[in-house]
Amino acid sequence: GAVVSQHPSWVICKSGTSVKIECRSLDFQATTMFWYRQFPKQSLMLMATSNEGSKATYEQGVEKDKFLINHASLTLSTLTVTSAHPEDSSFYICSARDSGPRAEAFFGQGTRLTVV
Amino acid sequence: AQTVTQSQPEMSVQEAETVTLSCTYDTSESDYYLFWYKQPPSRQMILVIRQEAYKQQNATENRFSVNFQKAAKSFSLKISDSQLGDAAMYFCAYRPPSGNTGKLIFGQGTTLQVKP
Numbered sequence: 708g709a710v711v712s713q714h715p716s717w718v719i720c721k722s723g724t725s726v727k728i729e730c731r732s733l734d735f736q737a738t739t740m741f742w743y744r745q746f747p748k749q750s751l752m753l754m755a756t757s758n759e760g761s762k763a764t765y766e767q768g769v770e771k772d773k774f775l776i777n778h779a780s781l782t783l784s785t786l787t788v789t790s791a792h793p794e795d796s797s798f799y800i801c802s803a804r805d806s807g808p809r810a811e812a813f814f815g816q817g818t819r820l821t822v823v
Numbered sequence: 824a825q826t827v828t829q830s831q832p833e834m835s836v837q838e839a840e841t842v843t844l845s846c847t848y849d850t851s852e853s854d855y856y857l858f859w860y861k862q863p864p865s866r867q868m869i870l871v872i873r874q875e876a877y878k879q880q881n882a883t884e885n886r887f888s889v890n891f892q893k894a895a896k897s898f899s900l901k902i903s904d905s906q907l908g909d910a911a912m913y914f915c916a917y918r919p920p921s922g923n924t925g926k927l928i929f930g931q932g933t934t935l936q937v938k939p
Binding site for chain 1 (some may be wrong): 833865867868870873912914921925927928929930931932934
């Protein structure tokens with residue numbers, strides 16, 4: 708399968724600072740990328756969907772100004788958690804897919820964010 | 824709205840035995856995709872098997888097979904000859920028909936324990 712690389716794998720930041728997470732498709736063009744959040748032993752909750760060159764579509768209840776998503780190229784999307792607080796601590800996962808109805812979505816390895 | 828339900832939070836199986844994980848979903852669409860993903864302790868999401876709703880034949884991937892009952896909106900996963908490496912959290916997922924962004928809707932997950 709295709710490879711999606713997510714960086715960093717884990718990050719610790721101070722409350723009030725911002726942190727950026729990158730998601731790259733290494734061997735295919737990712738028309739669409741998805742950002743999920745996962746709490747321990749729970750399911751993946753979709754935060755937003757981004758298409759290259761367009762503004763992200765956020766799911767209900769997700770703060771657009773807190774979770775900034777940029778999908779500037781067909782191989783890179785970034786999630787920036789702004790003014791992070793301890794309650795933002797979580798596991799964040801990206802996935803990417805090519806165009807076409809049968810295209811698979813491939814997942815990054817995830818980023819564990821801890822806000823202290 | 825489409826929903827995916829996994830009613831078994833935890834399951835256990837003896838090594839080399841067979842186990843079935845349940846999944847039901849709700850949709851008014853006739854053409855869609857269903858998936859089972861495995862999330863081991865590393866938390867990397869791994870695609871186990873996929874099923875296209877228009878195909879009547881149940882998908883099979885080595886020791887993994889599904890029982891797809893479209894009318895009942897049921898999509899169970901059978902793992903044969905269970906191995907210690909099968910221990911993980913398993914997620915059932917639904918993807919709407921083509922033309923959509925391709926976002927996945929996940930069930931709550933089932934934690935599978937494999938006993939030696």
